[in-house]
Amino acid sequence: MEDQSVLVIGGGVAGLTAAALLAYEGISVTLLEAHHQPGGCAGTFRRGSYVFDVGATQVAGFEYGGIHERLFRHLGIPLPPARILDPGCLIDLADGSEPIKLWHDPQLWKEERRRQFPGTELFWVLCEQLHKSNWEFSQRDPVLPIRNSWDTGQFFKALRPFNLATGCFTFFTVADLLKITGCNEDLRLRKFLDLQLKLYSQESSDRTAALYGATVLQMAQKPLGLWHIDGSMQKLSDRLVDGVLSNGARLLCRNRVVGLKADQFREQWIANVIDAKGRAVEFQARDVVFSLPPQCLLELLVFDELLDNYRQKLEQLPKPTGAIVFYGAIDRSHLPTNCPTHFQFAVKDFSSLFLSISCDGDGRAPLGQATVIASIFTEVDEWFSLEDSDYQCYKQVWLSNILDQLNACLGIDSNTWLHKELATPKSFAKWTGRAKGIVGGLGQHPSVFGPFGLPSRTPKRGLWLCGDSIFPGEGTAAVSQSAFIATRQLMAERGQIIQVAK
Numbered sequence: 001m002e003d004q005s006v007l008v009i010g011g012g013v014a015g016l017t018a019a020a021l022l023a024y025e026g027i028s029v030t031l032l033e034a035h036h037q038p039g040g041c042a043g044t045f046r047r048g049s050y051v052f053d054v055g056a057t058q059v060a061g062f063e064y065g066g067i068h069e070r071l072f073r074h075l076g077i078p079l080p081p082a083r084i085l086d087p088g089c090l091i092d093l094a095d096g097s098e099p100i101k102l103w104h105d106p107q108l109w110k111e112e113r114r115r116q117f118p119g120t121e122l123f124w125v126l127c128e129q130l131h132k133s134n135w136e137f138s139q140r141d142p143v144l145p146i147r148n149s150w151d152t153g154q155f156f157k158a159l160r161p162f163n164l165a166t167g168c169f170t171f172f173t174v175a176d177l178l179k180i181t182g183c184n185e186d187l188r189l190r191k192f193l194d195l196q197l198k199l200y201s202q203e204s205s206d207r208t209a210a211l212y213g214a215t216v217l218q219m220a221q222k223p224l225g226l227w228h229i230d231g232s233m234q235k236l237s238d239r240l241v242d243g244v245l246s247n248g249a250r251l252l253c254r255n256r257v258v259g260l261k262a263d264q265f266r267e268q269w270i271a272n273v274i275d276a277k278g279r280a281v282e283f284q285a286r287d288v289v290f291s292l293p294p295q296c297l298l299e300l301l302v303f304d305e306l307l308d309n310y311r312q313k314l315e316q317l318p319k320p321t322g323a324i325v326f327y328g329a330i331d332r333s334h335l336p337t338n339c340p341t342h343f344q345f346a347v348k349d350f351s352s353l354f355l356s357i358s359c360d361g362d363g364r365a366p367l368g369q370a371t372v373i374a375s376i377f378t379e380v381d382e383w384f385s386l387e388d389s390d391y392q393c394y395k396q397v398w399l400s401n402i403l404d405q406l407n408a409c410l411g412i413d414s415n416t417w418l419h420k421e422l423a424t425p426k427s428f429a430k431w432t433g434r435a436k437g438i439v440g441g442l443g444q445h446p447s448v449f450g451p452f453g454l455p456s457r458t459p460k461r462g463l464w465l466c467g468d469s470i471f472p473g474e475g476t477a478a479v480s481q482s483a484f485i486a487t488r489q490l491m492a493e494r495g496q497i498i499q500v501a502k
């Protein structure tokens with residue numbers, strides 16, 4: 001009998017979502033996760049009485065109809081308890097001016113931006129229109145980038161005349177929108193946009209696709225919003241694990257995939273795995289959903305002649321960045337009064353410092369204390385070129401750099417910290433298995449966004465991609481969307497349509 005099973009590789013939010021959706025459809029699924037716990041960049045780790053979120057600290061898509069809410073409702077699993085962030089973030093441009101607050105209430109946000117960036121309303125109205133069109137389009141479940149007739153059908157089913165009009169902005173950047181609306185002289189607005197866009201698109205305003213930027217600039221406002229999960233980010237993965245296991249799928253942690261090849265004759269995929277006991281074992285399946293960054297395929301996949309062009313494409317992908325992340329704990333009395341949970345500070349030398357501070361009693365620190373997570377972007381190559389002793393020294397230099405900036409931002413001194421440690425691209429490579437610790441997917445330049453991105457459908461039958469390098473990009477909500485697209489394609493290939501209520 002033909003093997004109908006699916007192997008999902010990687011148990012981050014993308015892989016867990018794909019495994020749960022496929023298992024729900026009655027498919028025999030095995031999820032292989034290298035780490036001892038799933039979650040990947042949206043996982044957590046414990047240090048004594050503190051729980052730290054590894055990467056993601058705020059989530060989108062929890063509102064009714066948002067991608068997490070919608071898929072969880074479909075799977076019959078409850079969302080983890082979470083609180084809306086209001087403001088979603090406080091952005092300090094470090095120029096002595098009042099920090100900008102991303103209010104959840106659209107009216108308050110309108111008033112805030114009018115006060116902060118007078119004379120720029122036309123830019124914001126244009127962004128709102130583009131976002132509205134994008135959002136309605138994405139709610140109709142299009143498939144992008146298109147690779148065959150089924151994808152084309154899904155794409156056109158989602159398209160409305162208004163989307164064609166906004167489609168004219170496909171090659172525009174956010175900086176182009178500033179020019180069109182006569183706002184490009186507003187340097188303060190430009191700085192704000194550069195800081196915010198870098199967080200979500202890994203690019204500045206002159207390189208971020210307008211259609212992507214218009215949407216991420218409105219993620220904090222109703223009817224959308226940014227949420228902070230009670231307890232820890234791990235709760236999101238825990239619930240997805242429930243969805244995987246309750247539908248009969250297998251989740252194998254400490255099972256690292258070390259090779260992947262297609263068996264042409266039997267139309268099977270073979271994954272070579274080092275299992276939890278250190279043994280070399282083989283898994284076979286008809287389909288593979290690969291949720292690691294596609295660059296990892298370069299090491300894992302046996303490329304045949306058919307895939308030669310594909311290998312070149314992967315080799316030529318734009319270079320992603322890595323992150324340096326500080327994990328600290330502090331007594332709450334040292335924090336500013338009415339301290340919001342998320343800050344972004346403009347900082348000389350490393351563009352900005354993004355801070356996430358736990359809420360009192362949210363399970364991350366004992367009452368009266370807080371965890372403080374601060375991240376910056378970094379090039380990855382330099383970290384891997386160092387000998388171990390140089391690496392340790394370099395890490396110490398960065399730890400004190402970040403601490404100096406953090407202490408200045410919060411107005412505290414170094415002795416205040418109850419816990420401090422640093423993660424570098426090397427730590428991320430170890431924790432998440434991502435090649436050279438790259439994080440956050442591809443920069444959302446118009447040349448790699450939407451129709452020009454890397455599709456979930458690969459040239460090889462039965463190999464599907466999802467995760468933050470695949471449309472629509474980074475973040476737990478976006479990777480769930482990519483997993484949803486990949487599983488719909490996979491099931492459609494088997495003649496079954498996945499129906500998920502809106």
Ligand SMILES: Cc1cc2nc3c(=O)[nH]c(=O)nc-3n(C[C@H](O)[C@H](O)[C@H](O)COP(=O)(O)OP(=O)(O)OC[C@H]3O[C@@H](n4cnc5c(N)ncnc54)[C@H](O)[C@@H]3O)c2cc1C
Pocket residue numbers: 009010011012013014015032033034035037038039040041042054055056057058059060255256257258291292323325375431432433434439440466467468469473474475476477479
């Ligand atoms: C510092 C930082 C801050 C962030 N902040 C936010 C935020 O606030 N909000 C937000 O929404 N997003 C944020 N993100 C992005 C978000 O965390 C990611 O986009 C998302 O979690 C990626 O999920 P994924 O499933 O695609 O990949 P990953 O989370 O990387 O999952 C991949 C999984 O594959 C496993 N794996 C790796 N190699 C192998 C192998 N050989 N065999 C088997 N398994 C393997 C890994 O252990 C991992 O569990 C942040 C990311 C970082 C790094």
